[in-house]
Amino acid sequence: MSDLEHLDVLVVGAGISGVGAAYRLATSSPGTSPARTWAVLEARDSIGGTWDLFRYPGVRSDSDMMTLGFPFEPWTDPDAIADGDKILDYLRATADRHGITERVRLGHRVVAAEWSSADARWLVTVEHAGGRDQLTCGFLYLCSGYYDYDRPHDPRLPGLEDFGGRVVHPQFWPDDLDVAGRRVVVVGSGATAVTLVPALAARGADVTMLQRTPTWIASLPRRDRVRNALQRVLPPRAAGSAARWKNVLGTLGVYELSRRRPALLRSLLSRSATRALGSSELVADHFTPTYDPWDQRLCVVPDGDLFEAVRDGRAHVVTDTIETFTEGGVRLGSGRELAVDVVVTATGLRIRIAGGIAITVDGETCRTGDLTVYRGTMFAGVPNLAMCIGYVNASWTLRADLASRYLCRLLDHMDRHGWRVAVPRAPGGMAGQPLLPLRSGYVQRAADELPRQGDGAPWLMRQNYLLDRRDMLHGDVTDGMSFAR
Structure with missing residues (x-):
């Protein structure tokens, strides 16, 4: 291994998590001597992660x-709910401004990571256009999210192979698809579907959202008037911080209401939808799920654009099951048939933990479904490895930034005491429970792949920014951790 390039920290992924991690690594210990070495490896050919991948209309x-923006780089655009191209520009500008872009190695896909206790380092195998290389690192930080970028969820819709029109998946939206004047069916009712339907209607499609079951949908203003007022009277960083805390507390309050008084939140969401649609019957038939809000992720529509498109007759919602697709459309369980030119399968994403990297520790394979998370960031029994996982009930970046700042605290502690290895050690007899508190299909389908969490701190991944901020930024980094030189 001595002839291989060695880095103190290797970050995998240059999306919103990786860019944030790089900033924290670059700024957490500027006086460290010798300077900490690090780099970011990105499998794609550009920075941006999810926001570079998804190009479907309205994303x-x-x-x-x-x-969702970085606390160190306040979002200043007037839109609080922003289009994907604006977010991508923001990510890339942030990476450029803070010298991160030059530390990102594009087109480098990590395929394997092997920990050696004898060497106290990871041996990382990387594929790129020139072939396959290896390098070593002291600490490996996975910032690749938990979605499969290469394969979306395929529910095997019956008869789809017989359909004579065009079939597309939002994850791989074709540049040449013109929907104007065409009959489009969007299969699904999640975040992607509720984004696509009004966007396709605006492009002149006769669009129908075909859902098996409804989803809870909340309308939020595209522009935050309070934030915009703060920007007029405060410096950018102060205005950004004030608006950030306002939204942190507001989002947390809604989530807590959903857990403590779900019937009240159901009523509030239903009344809001009724006002937007002008029809309680439409709400009862198509926008009232059987589950409580936040049992599955709550979908957001800016300025009620989905409701407006349905109310104006530019879009339609059908709640039914699919019996089979035919040459010219789809036949539903109720016997109704829809004539279709284009089918959009907004049927969800697949979870892939650790970006599909084959991880071994001293020759033993680490199966992610067998692991227990520590502080929602590291894993019991796995040395010098962290993974960035965001919130499911709030902005991903809130928790991602805490994870990166915690990791920097841990690295600083190790440097001060001469430790080379940090391993979380789970107590005996700890009860395990699912990692993500959702009943969403994509979570249930990945039950065997998702790590578990424990029954108390620091093994419990709480969906609470205030508690996490206290523990990740000020908690004892030695709690539940063993160190070695």
């Missing part, structure tokens, strides 16, 4: 940009 944030 946008489903969280407000004051919390």
Whole structure:
């Protein structure tokens, strides 16, 4: 291994998590001597992650940009719910401004990582256009999210192979697809579907959202008037911080309401939808799920654009099951038939933990489904490895930034005491439970692949920014951790 390039920290992924991690690594310990070495490896040919991959019509944030944006780089665009191209520009500008772009190695896909206790380092195998290389690192930080970028979920829709029109998946939206004047069916009712339907209607499609079951949908203003007012009277960083905290507390309050008084939140969401649609019957038939809000992820529509498109007759919603696709459309379980030119399968994403990297520790394979998370960031029994996982009930970046700052605290502690190895050690007899508190299909389908969490701190991944901020930024980094030189 001595002839291989060695880095103190290797970050995998140059999306929103990786760019944030790089900033924290670059700024957390500027006086460290010798300077900490690090780099970012990105499998794709450009920076941006999710926001570089998804190019379907209307793609946008489903969280407000004051919390989805970085705390060190306040979001200043007037839109609080922003389009994907604006977010991508923001990410790339942030990476350029802070000298991160030059530290990113594009077109480098990590395929394997092997920990050696004898060498106290990771041996990382990387594929790129020139072939395959290896390098070593002291600490490996996976910032590749938990979605499969290469394969979306395929529910095997019956008879789809017999359909004579065009079939597309939002994850791989074709540049040449013109929907104007065409009959489009969007299969699904999640965040992607509720984004696509009004966007396709605006492009002149006769669009129908075909859903098996409804989803809870909340309308939020595209522009945050309070944030915009703060920007007029405060410096950019102060205005960004104030707006960020306003939205953190507001989002947390809604989530807590959903857990403590779900019937009240159901009523509030239903009344809001009724006002937007002008029809309680439409709400009862197509926008009232059987589950409580936040049992599955709550979908957001900016300025109620989906409701407006349905109310104006530019889009339609059908709640039914699919019996089979035919040459010219789809036959539903009710016997109704829809004539279709284009089918959009907005049927969800697949979870892939650790970016599909084959991870071994001293020759033993680490199966992600067998692991237990520590502080929602590291894994019991796995040395010098962290993974960035964001919130499911709030902006991803809120928790991603805490994870990166915690990792920097841990690295600083190790440097001060001469430790080379940090391994979380789970207590005996700890009860395990699912990692993500959602009943969404993509979570249930990945039950065997998702790591578990414990029953108490620091083994419990709480969906609470205030508690996490206290523990990740000020908690004892030695709690539940063993160190070695």
